[in-house]
Amino acid sequence: MFIRRLPKFEYHAPASLPEALDLLALYGADAKLLAGGTDLLLAMKKRTKTPAHVINLKSIPGLSGISGDAKGLKIGALTTMADIMRSALVKETYTPLWDAVSVMGSPQVRTLATLGGNLVSAVPSADTAPPLIVLSAQAHLTGPSGERTCPVEALFSAPSTCSLAPTDILTHITIPFPQGKGAYLKLMRRAALDLALVGVAAYFCLDANKVCTHAKIALGAVAPTPIRATASEAIIEGKVLNAALAAEAGSASGKECFPITDLRSSLEYRCSMVEVLTERALLEALKRSN
Amino acid sequence: MQKEEYQVVGKPVERTDGRVKATGKARYAGDLIAPGMLYGKILRSPVAHAKILNIDTSEAKKLPGVIAVITGKDFPGIPFGTRPDTRDQTPMPITKVHHFGEGVAAVAALDEDTAEEALDLIRVEYEELPVVLTAEDALRPDAPLVNEFCSSNIAYTSDFRFGDPEAGFKEADYIREEKFSSQRVAVGFIEPHACLAEVDATGRVLLQGSKQSPYPTWRHMCRALDLPLSKMRLVTPFVGGAFSGKHDPFDVDFAAVKLAQITNRPVKIVLNYDEVLAGYRQRNAMNAVLKMGVKKNGRITALKAECILEGGPIAGIGPFNIYFFGAWLNLPYKVPAVEYHGKLVYSNRAPCGTVRGQEIVLAQYSVDSLLGIVAEDLGIDQVEIRALNAITSNYTTANGVVVDACGLSECIEKSAATIAWKESRKSRPKGRGIGFSCASHPSGVRLGGHFGSSVLLKLQEDGKVMLTHGGTEIGQGANTVFCQMAAEILGIPFEDVIQGPSDSDTAILDSGMFSDRCTYWDGNATIAAANDLKRQLAELAAKKLQAKPEDLEFKNSRVYAKDKPEKSISILDPVRTAYYDNGTPLYGKGYWAATDIDLVNWKTGSGNLAHGIDFIATAVEMDVDLKTGQASLRKGVSGDDAGQPIHPVMLEGQVNGGSAHMTGHALLEECLYDERGRMLNYSWRDYKQPTALDTPEYVVDHIHTHDPYGPFGAKGAGEASSCSTIAAIANGIYDAVGVRITDLPITPEKIIREMKKKEGK
């Protein structure tokens, strides 16, 4: 019912990725990977997760850090939100991700919380998901049968369910160098330390005639997983974006989402806020494009 | 004494507890360790209302490391309560549980993990009963009874009639009636409930707990544990905030003591915040209907109110809450006639105490919102209608409260000027609004004949003064202001007064830290104690200075013969004479009680309940997002009359703190329950208190008045702004977007819904 002390578990601190993979293979579903612990330890104190083994990834070198070149960006799964927020490169070029990280939790939480943890926890309101989806990010996974990649968009299968196998480790995320601009907007009940009631990321490129191409819109907290608003994307694709078109795209995305009524907000309010935030995110991206 | 003459009073000295808290060295109850200490945990009810058929603790007792397990049956079964006519609770429940999260058993074990594990082994058989969730539920003729000590769900009532309300409404040119409601809110201190209990070889109990008002804790605990008062000592460590949530003893305190008695070992219990949010004190939910009559110009002719407070399964301090709501229909505006009917009802939600500002907060929210509505209806300027009705100095309210010094008119003027009200009427961006509200608060009411405050000063041979008082430093700065006052009277530096421990063995416990009484009551006692000490020093110094004792002046650590500044001695001189020549100690004793005011009648509301009524006018400027309905506060301005500020910076902190606190009540916070009475949002993730980013820039304008009874002319200060903030926000939202939300909290969803309704959508 109420939060309790941590349950008993065995703690492992592998020094390398192969060692971590071996431990995962050995303990399988009985084990959980630990990154910043801001989701996992709470879940354990609430007894919603009771792994017999906890495998700390932080002792493995090379899983965190941000590097970029002309082709794009690589962010280690263990990179903290605070590190991402401090990155001038992310702020300048991968702005929607920076928008998301800067409104996540609090400075204390951001210092612990990692990008990988946020994605693998796969809550519908995960703030980094919509911006990574519109930026066409790829998740890089390592498992018993080697390395593979998966679009971030395909990572989520249900609330709090990530399509990773229990024996997979998310090692890093890559984002192709964006030719366009975007924005992420988050609606909260209070100005900080709050989960998204609605999160909207929008991204597009402008051609020489100011026509939108490669438009992508992703919604958070308004469906069982983060989702694309494809009908809304289609409205702006190939057109010159203006206030009226942004509003039209907004009303379309309000119809594409399928939120629930919960403690934090009603279904109706969430839908109409998707409209408002989509419109605003598009206009913000347009401002940034000019 | 003139204001300019003060050396220490009115100066922003360093708080006595500032450094130790800022460096993390302050020890709170949860930090305490005693040799051989056991750890206690409490098993909590998963249901809101049920008969307890059986509690089987045998398996838990068998777990290695478990030393004792108790239930409600281990206590003597003597009920206790705030008033003799409301003794309606026992330390832990015996026959039934009354709310979700109520403690039903407790374990003491060698470590916390074992104690928690033992809880899982306790088997409780419940027979669920229908729950009473709301005031409406409670008052239904066939409603199940909540409290086994009471044959009705009505815990207390107050019915007032002052002046001639019928004549007042007849005289009115305009009458407006409106419903207001307010939600259950949590108290919001930082430190969860915690204590360490020990029993010595003679059976004497020592309890070191995070308590706001050790006196009621001491009295109630001794009663319910069947202990003589002399068998219990309370020492209060640093307290991490209280805001009226830590007055009375809880199962935490009772269980720790009982487990310590049984095991003969110290027992510590520290709660986590889920437990605090779900199972401990909240503010009453309110349903009120107010009717106001005014003349064409906006002058109030009569006010009628009906108020029902839903307060959980115990009366607690609810009788005062229900009285206060009615009393504060009479303030801060001149209301010639008042009719009031108040009811406190039992329910199966968490037990209520109150929160900062007590239920004066709810009364002022309702009255000032209604005044704002009336002004809007009649096209009267919001500042003018408040200035017109504001109470002034030397005024007696309809219910008999004598207001001595009142700076409310200046407070209104100042807050309107600082927020630039007039300019805002000429032009402002869409969605921008300014709301006003006024409020007042007593400087410590006299709830019983035993209410009094006492201070003891011990002047040591090195010239330093050790100050002990019966109040509690809960973060409000009490210790600091008393040291300031003692230093001022004795003419010594602030640093030469040292704050002593908070210990019932050395101090006479004060009635408690509530209703802004500490600075005022204990402050007056401090002055009396310092004067007592000064008199003794003067006797000794007079001989050396060849002057009369009454002709001596104490300043800059020296004693002067009046009008002969060249004739002086160090204050250490008489101190040394006392200790090194005469072998006599130097104690200063002081006490104070407002015995010239009335013990009010809670049922009829009559009586002059307090001195030092403080006043405030608050203006809040905000922007409301026309599409999301979100209100962002830009600026909060208060003209505040707390008499003479003793410590202007701490005073400002109190004013802003109260305002920030109630911003949560106005906009964000709400304890949510499901239909079976289980709280849904008992975590800081789901229960939304404002963060620093949710509060506006604050400006406080101190309006200096001189209260004739207050220490150095000061009045209380901690709670007025919490009484003025909610209506200011509600009125501001109306000003911004033209919709009036009368059921708190004012959420963006409600704003959008009302805006759509207004647009006919």
Ligand SMILES: Cc1cc2nc3c(=O)[nH]c(=O)nc-3n(C[C@H](O)[C@H](O)[C@H](O)COP(=O)(O)OP(=O)(O)OC[C@H]3O[C@@H](n4cnc5c(N)ncnc54)[C@H](O)[C@@H]3O)c2cc1C
């Ligand atoms: C007070 C507070 C505020 C918060 N505010 C927000 C907010 O505003 N927005 C938001 O989106 N979230 C918020 N969160 C949730 C949380 O902080 C984030 O989801 C965070 O990014 C999780 O990262 P972590 O490193 O702490 O993950 P952990 O808790 O360590 O792990 C989370 C899950 O991911 C798995 N995992 C972690 N790393 C990997 C990996 N590399 N490979 C495979 N599996 C892995 C773990 O096994 C676990 O199941 C908040 C949490 C708290 C406590």
